Structures are given as C-alpha cells and as structure tokens.
Amino acid sequence: MMSPDEVLFIVALLRRAGADVWVGGGWGIDALVGEQTRDHRDLDLMHRQDQEVTVLAALSAAGFVESLDWRPVRFVMTAQDGREIDLHPLVFSGDGSAVQASPDPQRPFVYPSSCFVTGTIQGTPVACLSAEQQVYFHQGYEPSQRDRHDMAQLRRVFGIATHF
Numbered sequence: 001m002m003s004p005d006e007v008l009f010i011v012a013l014l015r016r017a018g019a020d021v022w023v024g025g026g027w028g029i030d031a032l033v034g035e036q037t038r039d040h041r042d043l044d045l046m047h048r049q050d051q052e053v054t055v056l057a058a059l060s061a062a063g064f065v066e067s068l069d070w071r072p073v074r075f076v077m078t079a080q081d082g083r084e085i086d087l088h089p090l091v092f093s094g095d096g097s098a099v100q101a102s103p104d105p106q107r108p109f110v111y112p113s114s115c116f117v118t119g120t121i122q123g124t125p126v127a128c129l130s131a132e133q134q135v136y137f138h139q140g141y142e143p144s145q146r147d148r149h150d151m152a153q154l155r156r157v158f159g160i161a162t163h164f
Contacts (some may be wrong), residue, residue: 024044055087067084
C-alpha cells in the first residue's frame with residue numbers, strides 16, 4: 001500500500017529534482033476531496049514527457065526500478081517492498097493543455113489546461129487533476145469497486161455527475 005507520507009515524499013522528491021508532476025487516480029481524487037477515503041496500492045503521476053530523464057533518475061535514486069514499459073502511454077516504477085508508481089508522460093502545448101499517447105494513436109488522451117489544479121494530502125498542497133478530468137478518465141470500461149467508491153466521493157464533495 002502507498003501511504004500519504006510516501007505520496008508526499010515522492011512528490012517532494014520529484015519537485016526537488018526539478019520535475020513537474022500531477023497526482024491522478026485514487027490519490028488524485030483523495031487530494032481533491034482533502035482526505036484519504038480508502039487504501040491505495042499505487043500512485044498515479046502525470047509528468048512532462050520532456051522531464052522523463054529527471055523523473056527516472058530521482059525515482060531510481062530512491063530505490064525504484066522500472067517494472068513495466070508501455071511507452072509512450074505509461075510505465076511503472078516499483079520499490080523493493082512492492083510500492084508502485086504508475087507514470088503517464090504528457091506533451092504540453094503553449095496554451096497549457098497536454099496530450100498523452102493512448103493505445104489508439106488516433107485518439108490520444110487530452111488534458112485541457114483547466115484540468116491542472118491543486119488539492120491537499122494531509123493538509124499539504126499537491127498538484128493534481130480536476131474532478132472533471134477524473135470523471136472523464138473513468139469512462140468506457142467496467143468500473144471496479146474502487147472506481148465506484150472514487151466517483152461517489154466526487155459526487156459527495158463536488159456534486160458532480162458521473163456515469164456510475
């Protein structure tokens with residue numbers, strides 16, 4: 001499991017190294033809500049693709065090794081104790097929006113500039129993805145119980161409509 005202290009350590013480590021990262025997935029939703037609402041087995045981070053060397057070096061120095069390579073879509077770094085960081089490379093445009101490669105090259109994942117917001121983990125501000133972006137990414141597949149829980153948190157806190 002990935003604890004809040006570990007999330008904050010990893011985000012601070014990457015910031016100190018000079019990498020811009022945004023928390024997504026379950027931790028991103030908990031950052032938006034402002035409290036941990038469930039256990040998390042991993043940490044999803046979006047990063048600037050042109051900073052990937054910096055991200056890899058910082059995480060490697062902290063004991064993480066690459067365990068999955070699905071570039072350009074995503075890759076995973078794993079610690080000896082099993083903690084995982086799921087990394088999503090983003091290519092930014094001048095207007096602050098970004099795209100991430102997808103398994104279908106004709107349909108990349110789109111990140112409007114408005115989706116890059118700030119949440120909190122244990123009262124510490126962290127860059128994360130907006131509630132609207134989280135809902136967007138939770139479409140088109142059969143949701144797990146974790147997904148259902150996460151969307152329920154967004155409905156509860158933001159009154160936002162979700163499709164499940």
